[in-house]
Amino acid sequence: MTVTALLFASYAEAFGSDRVELALRSGTTVREAVDALRAMPGGAGLPGSPLVAVNLQYATADQRLASGDELAIIPPVAGG
Amino acid sequence: MTIRTAIVRRPLDIAALMAELHDSANGATLAFLGHVRDVNDGRAVTGIEYTAYGEMAERELASIASDAATATGVTDVIIEHRLGVLALGEASIAIVTAHAHRDAAYAASRFVIEEVKKRLPVWKREHYADGSREWVNAHGVATREPA
Numbered sequence: 001m002t003v004t005a006l007l008f009a010s011y012a013e014a015f016g017s018d019r020v021e022l023a024l025r026s027g028t029t030v031r032e033a034v035d036a037l038r039a040m041p042g043g044a045g046l047p048g049s050p051l052v053a054v055n056l057q058y059a060t061a062d063q064r065l066a067s068g069d070e071l072a073i074i075p076p077v078a079g080g
Numbered sequence: 081m082t083i084r085t086a087i088v089r090r091p092l093d094i095a096a097l098m099a100e101l102h103d104s105a106n107g108a109t110l111a112f113l114g115h116v117r118d119v120n121d122g123r124a125v126t127g128i129e130y131t132a133y134g135e136m137a138e139r140e141l142a143s144i145a146s147d148a149a150t151a152t153g154v155t156d157v158i159i160e161h162r163l164g165v166l167a168l169g170e171a172s173i174a175i176v177t178a179h180a181h182r183d184a185a186y187a188a189s190r191f192v193i194e195e196v197k198k199r200l201p202v203w204k205r206e207h208y209a210d211g212s213r214e215w216v217n218a219h220g221v222a223t224r225e226p227a
Binding site: 006008009010053056058072074075076077078079080 | 114130131132133135136137139161172173193196197198199200201202203204205215216217
């Protein structure tokens with residue numbers, strides 16, 4: 001299955017892109033998808049357990065992903 | 081009852097927002113503005129660039145306003161957060177709360193800014209007087225970009 005990972009701020013700069021298409025086996029969890037990202041060029045700076053959102057909602061590391069999901073890796077937020 | 085939120089790319093007009101909540105039932109109207117400050121963590125700042133996960137930020141901001149009403153009982157809340165490059169002194173966030181009595185207005189305003197700091201997917205990159213730029217976390221600490 002394919003999941004689109006969205007990257008922002010310092011994470012996007014590290015990857016040189018604000019989105020990465022991930023080819024993952026069915027049933028992959030958020031944690032496993034993050035591990036896959038961390039193994040990619042530019043991924044070394046990602047924390048092991050970043051804040052994440054799936055399809056615009058904050059999600060946990062154990063959540064299973066489905067094909068077509070949008071997985072956002074959220075750097076420490078700094079609004080206000 | 082007015083609950084309205086927006087992520088915008090234009091200057092924030094606090095007077096217009098307060099006028100929007102003008103109602104003779106409201107005994108208290110409270111405005112909070114967050115501004116770009118000239119020094120952070122000991123470094124001279126010339127401006128801040130705000131970016132967001134736009135669609136999620138709009139949803140979270142609406143959720144924060146709704147949660148503020150539920151938590152404090154406040155009747156009226158408007159929140160606008162600005163994106164883009166802001167100069168010193170410009171406002172990045174405006175929170176206006178109004179209620180029959182002041183306690184709910186104060187409580188709601190504080191609730192909103194604290195939730196924004198926790199969960200609004202917005203990031204800022206400070207521009208410094210020496211020409212460098214760095215992403216900053218919610219605690220105001222610049223994070224060195226990965227090599």
